[in-house]
Amino acid sequence: xxxxLAAAIATTLALATAPTFAAQDKPTxxxxxxxxxxxxxxxxxxxxxxxxxxxxxxxxxxxELAPDFTxxxxxxxxxxxxxxxxxGTSVNRVQDNFVAQWDDPASDDDHPDPAKLKSxxxxxxxxPPEYTRAIDAKLPWTELPDGDVYAPEVGFSEGxxxxxxxxxxxxxxxxxxxxVGVARDISPDSxxxxxxxxxxxxxxxxxxxxxxxxxxVLEGMPLLSALPxxxxxxxxxxxxxxxxxxxxxRLASDLPPAQRAxxxxxxxxxxxxxxxxxxxxxxxxxxxxxxAGKLELCNIDVxxxxxxxxxxx
Amino acid sequence: xxxxLAAAIATTLALATAPTFAAQDKPTxxxxxxxxxxxxxxxxxxxxxxxxxxxxxxxxxxxELAPDFTxxxxxxxxxxxxxxxxxGTSVNRVQDNFVAQWDDPASDDDHPDPAKLKSxxxxxxxxPPEYTRAIDAKLPWTELPDGDVYAPEVGFSEGxxxxxxxxxxxxxxxxxxxxVGVARDISPDSxxxxxxxxxxxxxxxxxxxxxxxxxxVLEGMPLLSALPxxxxxxxxxxxxxxxxxxxxxRLASDLPPAQRAxxxxxxxxxxxxxxxxxxxxxxxxxxxxxxAGKLELCNIDVxxxxxxxxxxx
Numbered sequence: 001x002x003x004x005l006a007a008a009i010a011t012t013l014a015l016a017t018a019p020t021f022a023a024q025d026k027p028t029x030x031x032x033x034x035x036x037x038x039x040x041x042x043x044x045x046x047x048x049x050x051x052x053x054x055x056x057x058x059x060x061x062x063x064e065l066a067p068d069f070t071x072x073x074x075x076x077x078x079x080x081x082x083x084x085x086x087x088g089t090s091v092n093r094v095q096d097n098f099v100a101q102w103d104d105p106a107s108d109d110d111h112p113d114p115a116k117l118k119s120x121x122x123x124x125x126x127x128p129p130e131y132t133r134a135i136d137a138k139l140p141w142t143e144l145p146d147g148d149v150y151a152p153e154v155g156f157s158e159g160x161x162x163x164x165x166x167x168x169x170x171x172x173x174x175x176x177x178x179x180v181g182v183a184r185d186i187s188p189d190s191x192x193x194x195x196x197x198x199x200x201x202x203x204x205x206x207x208x209x210x211x212x213x214x215x216x217v218l219e220g221m222p223l224l225s226a227l228p229x230x231x232x233x234x235x236x237x238x239x240x241x242x243x244x245x246x247x248x249x250r251l252a253s254d255l256p257p258a259q260r261a262x263x264x265x266x267x268x269x270x271x272x273x274x275x276x277x278x279x280x281x282x283x284x285x286x287x288x289x290x291x292a293g294k295l296e297l298c299n300i301d302v303x304x305x306x307x308x309x310x311x312x313x
Numbered sequence: 314x315x316x317x318l319a320a321a322i323a324t325t326l327a328l329a330t331a332p333t334f335a336a337q338d339k340p341t342x343x344x345x346x347x348x349x350x351x352x353x354x355x356x357x358x359x360x361x362x363x364x365x366x367x368x369x370x371x372x373x374x375x376x377e378l379a380p381d382f383t384x385x386x387x388x389x390x391x392x393x394x395x396x397x398x399x400x401g402t403s404v405n406r407v408q409d410n411f412v413a414q415w416d417d418p419a420s421d422d423d424h425p426d427p428a429k430l431k432s433x434x435x436x437x438x439x440x441p442p443e444y445t446r447a448i449d450a451k452l453p454w455t456e457l458p459d460g461d462v463y464a465p466e467v468g469f470s471e472g473x474x475x476x477x478x479x480x481x482x483x484x485x486x487x488x489x490x491x492x493v494g495v496a497r498d499i500s501p502d503s504x505x506x507x508x509x510x511x512x513x514x515x516x517x518x519x520x521x522x523x524x525x526x527x528x529x530v531l532e533g534m535p536l537l538s539a540l541p542x543x544x545x546x547x548x549x550x551x552x553x554x555x556x557x558x559x560x561x562x563r564l565a566s567d568l569p570p571a572q573r574a575x576x577x578x579x580x581x582x583x584x585x586x587x588x589x590x591x592x593x594x595x596x597x598x599x600x601x602x603x604x605a606g607k608l609e610l611c612n613i614d615v616x617x618x619x620x621x622x623x624x625x626x
Contacts, residue, residue, distance in 0.1 A: 096535045096625065097490050131602070146462050149609040177410050177515045188602050201538075202490045202515055202612060206593070206605040222409045222542040225514075229535040233625075280519070289444070289501050292519040296462040299515060312409065312546075 027285040034275050035266070035303055035310065042270035043305070044159075046263060048252035050074065050215070052081060053261070054102075055247040056091075061220035062263060062306075063180055066160055066213065068139060069173050070130040073182055073214045076123050077193040078251060083121040085194065086249035091227060095235025097201030100224040101183060102246055103194060108236065118194075126189040130212045132170040139171075140269040144277070146294040150174075150205045154297040156268035160216060161297050163208065173213035176203045176298035178221055182212040200225040203298040218263060218304045219311045263311075266303040276303070340598040347588050348579070348616055348623065355583035356618070357472075359576060361565035363387065363528070365394060366574070367415075368560040369404075374533035375576060375619075376493055379473055379526065381452060382486050383443040386495055386527045389436050390506040391564060396434040398507060399562035404540060408548025410514030413537040414496060415559055416507060421549065431507075439502040443525045445483040452484075453582040457590070459607040463487075463518045467610040469581035473529060474610050476521065486526035489516045489611035491534055495525040513538040516611040531576060531617045532624045576624075579616040589616070 029037075050065040067074035080086065092108050093101040106116040141164070143155035151163030154174065161179070164171040175181065179199045184191030191212055198217055217224070227244060230237040237243050252260045266273050281295040304311040342350075365376040380387035393399065405421050406414040419429040454477070456468035464476030467487070474492070477484040488494065492512045497504030504525055511530055530537070540557060543550040550556050565573045579586050594608040617624040 094539075096538055129602070147460075149459050149461065150605055150607055186599050201513075204612065205609065206612065208605070209603045210601050225409055226407075226539055226541055228539055229625075286499050288523050289442070290522045292463055292521070294463055296518065299517065299519065312542075 025284065028279045028283040029275075031276055031279070031303075032310075034272055034279060038266065038270070038272040042267050042272050043264040044267050046159075046218070046252075046265060048255075048260060049078070051218075051252035051261075051263070052077070052215075052249055053252065053255075054086070054220075054249045056223055056244060057247065058244075059220060059223050060261075061223050062218045062261060063215050064159065064218050064265070065215040066158070066173060068158060069133055069160065069162075069171075070182075070212045070214055072124075072127045073130055073191070073193050073212050076127060077196075077214060079123040080120065080194055081249050081251050082254065083123065084248070085118060085121065085123065086246050089118070089246045090243035091224070091246065092230075092243050093197075093234065093236045094200070094224075094227045094229050096229045098199075098204065098235065099181075099197040100200050100227055101195065101197040103183065103196070105240065105243060107195060120192065120194060123192060123194070125192055126187075127192050127212075129188045129191070131188075131209045132168075132172040135164055135166070135169045135171045140267075142268050142274065144295065144297060144300075146281070146296065148297060150208060156273070156300075156302065159265050159268050159302050160213075161300070161302075163297075172209050174203070174297060175199050175205055175207045175211075175213065176216075177201070178217040179203075179213050180215045180217060181207065182214050184211065198224050205298075218265065219261070219306055262307045264305050268302060273302070276300075338597065341592045341596040342588075344589055344592070344616075345623075347585055347592060351579065351583070351585040355580050355585050356577040357580050359472075359531070359565075359578060361568075361573060362391070364531075364565035364573075364576070365390070365528075365562055366565060366568075367399070367533075367562045369533075369536055369557060370560065371557070372533060372536050373574075374536050375531045375574060376528050377472065377531050377578070378528040379471070379486060381471060382446055382473065382475075382484075383495070383525050383527055385437075385440045386443055386504070386506050386525050389440060390509075390527060392436040393433065393507055394562050394564050395567065396436065397561070398431060398434065398436065399559050402431070402559045403556035404537070404559070405543075405556050406510075406547065406549045407513070407537075407540045407542050409542045411512075411517065411548065412494075412510040413513050413540055414508065414510040416496065416509070418553065418556060420508060433505065433507060436505060436507070438505055439500075440505050440525075442501045442504070444501075444522045445481075445485040448477055448479070448482045448484045453580075455581050455587065457608065457610060457613075459594070459609065461610055463521060469586070469613075469615065472578050472581050472615050473526075474613070474615075476610075485522050487516070487610060488512050488518055488520045488524075488526065489529075490514070491530040492516075492526050493528045493530060494520065495527050497524065511537050518611075531578065532574070532619055575620045577618050581615060586615070589613075 052063040054061040065074040091102040148154040153164040161176040182191040183195035363378040367374040378387040404415045461467040466477040474489040495504040496508035
C-alpha cells in the first residue's frame with residue numbers, strides 16, 4: 001500500500017471546493033494518462049544546436065540552452081564546448097539545498113593564478129548580463145493562474161519556467177529546480193558561461209534577474225543533485241579528489257545523428273501541458289482530503305522523454 | 314573570486330528600490346554578522362523529549378518533533394523510538410526533488426505480508442490526522458510580509474515554517490525543505506509515524522493539510538538529500554542492498570546528558586530572526602543589480618548551531 005501512497009503523494013491535488021471523493025467518482029486523470037493520450041505534435045525535438053551532453057563518470061547530463069532568453073551566453077557556451085573547454089573541468093561545489101557548480105577548478109581559488117587558468121580560446125571573457133529580455137508576442141506564453149511571491153506574472157515559454165513584468169515589458173527565466181545559471185564575479189558582465197551551476201534544491205528565486213540563466217537540465221538531474229555536499233562553506237570541496245570530473249561536453253549538433261539522444265520535450269503551449277497543470281491544481285482522488293486548488297511555478301515539471309520513455313522528474 | 318561570488322549568491326538580496334550600490338555604501342549585514350551579534354537569550358535548546366537522533370552508517374540526523382502541532386504523532390513516534398522500532402529499518406525510497414522515506418522495508422511491498430511486518434508494540438496503528446490545529450494566541454507567530462501562493466498567511470511558529478487561515482482559525486506546518494512528514498495509506502487515519510519522509514527538493518506545498526508533519530530535520534539533511542535516487546517509479550529502491558540501514562533512533566531524553574548533542578535553534582520570535590529575514594529580503598551589496606525585495610516562506614532557513622558551531626543549511 002505504501003506504493004499506492006507514494007503514487008498518490010507524487011501526483012495528487014484536488015479541488016479546494018471538491019466534495020469528499022466517493023468510490024464511484026471519476027478521479028482526475030493522472031499525469032501518465034494525460035501523457036499517454038498526448039498527440040505527437042504536442043512534443044518538440046530540441047534544436048541540436050541547443051542541446052549539451054555533459055558526460056560524467058556516472059552518466060550523462062543533457063542541458064537545453066535558451067537562446068531566445070540568453071543568446072550571447074548560448075553562443076559563448078557553444079564556442080567553449082566546440083573548443084572542448086569543459087573537458088577535464090569538474091564539479092567543484094555542491095551546496096545542500098542550493099546549487100551544484102562546475103568550472104575550471106583553478107578558478108575557484110580565492111586569488112586564481114592566471115597562468116593556471118584554462119584558456120577561453122575564441123570565447124568572450126565578458127558578456128552583457130542578459131538577465132531579462134523584452135516581452136515579445138512572438139514568444140509563446142502559458143501563464144499560470146495562481147500568482148507568485150516574486151513576480152507580477154509567471155508561466156512557461158518554450159519549455160522554460162519564466163516570469164514577466166508588464167510594467168517594464170521585460171521577461172526572464174526563473175531559478176526553478178534544474179535551471180542552469182551562469183556564475184559570475186562582482187561585475188555584472190563577468191559571467192561568460194565557463195562556470196555554470198544547476199539548482200538542486202528549493203528554488204532560490206531571489207537570484208532571478210541577478211544572474212543569467214543559460215538553460216535547464218532535461219535529463220540526468222540526479223547525477224548532480226545526489227552528489228556529496230562539499231564540506232567547506234558554500235559547499236566547496238576541500239580536496240581535489242572530491243571533485244567530480246567532467247569527461248566531456250558536446251553539442252548534439254556536433255555528433256553524428258546516430259550518437260544523438262532521441263529527446264523530446266512536451267510543448268508548454270500544448271493542450272496536454274495545460275491539462276497537466278489543471279490536473280495537478282485540481283486533482284481529485286481517494287487520497288487527498290483537502291486539495292490545494294493552486295500551483296506554484298517551480299512545482300511544475302515539464303515532461304521530457306528519451307527514446308519514447310519518460311525521463312523521471 | 315568565485316568564492317566571493319558564491320558568498321554573495323548564497324546570502325544576498327537588496328531593496329527593490331535601492332539605488333546602485335556604491336563603494337562607500339554600507340552593505341546589509343550578512344547572516345553571519347547578525348548571528349554573531351545575537352544574544353544568548355535568542356537561542357533555545359529544544360526539549361530533549363522532542364529531539365530524535367537517527368543514526369545512519371554515514372552519520373547522525375537530528376529531528377525536532379512538533380508536539381504543539383502534531384501531539385498524538387509525537388507521542389506515538391516517542392513510543393516507537395523507545396521500543397527501538399526503527400532500529401534495523403531503512404531508507405527505502407529516495408525520489409529526486411521530492412522525498413527520502415524510511416520505514417519497515419516489508420511495508421513497501423504492494424501487498425505486504427502481515428507476518429513479515431515489524432510489530433508496532435504499544436504504539437497505535439491509527440491516529441487522528443492532525444493535519445491542522447486551531448490558531449492559538451499562546452503560540453508565537455512571526456508572519457512574513459510578502460504573501461504566499463498556497464495559504465492566506467505564512468510565517469514561523471516555535472521554529473517551524475507554518476501557514477494560517479484566519480477564515481477557518483486553523484494553522485498548519487508546511488512542507489518546506491527538511492520538513493519530516495508522516496506517510497500514510499489511503500485512509501487519513503492510517504498514518505502512525507512508523508513511516509516518515511523528509512522533503513529533499515522544491516517544497517511540495519500541495520501536500521500541506523493532506524499529511525501530518527511530525528517535525529523537521531535540524532542537522533544532517535545532506536545524509537538524506539544526497540542519497541542515490543531509487544531507480545523504480547517514485548524513487549523506490551529495487552534491491553535490498555540499495556537501502557540505507559537505520560542503525561538506531563533514540564530520544565535525546567533517553568540518553569545520558571553527556572551523550573546528547575548541544576543543539577540550539579534561533580528563536581523565530583527573536584529580533585535577530587526578524588533581522589535575518591529583513592536582510593535577506595532587502596539585502597544591498599556590490600553583487601546584486603536588482604534585489605527581490607520579497608522572500609518566500611520556504612526560502613528561509615532557521616539557524617541551528619551544534620556545540621556553538623553553525624549547522625550548514
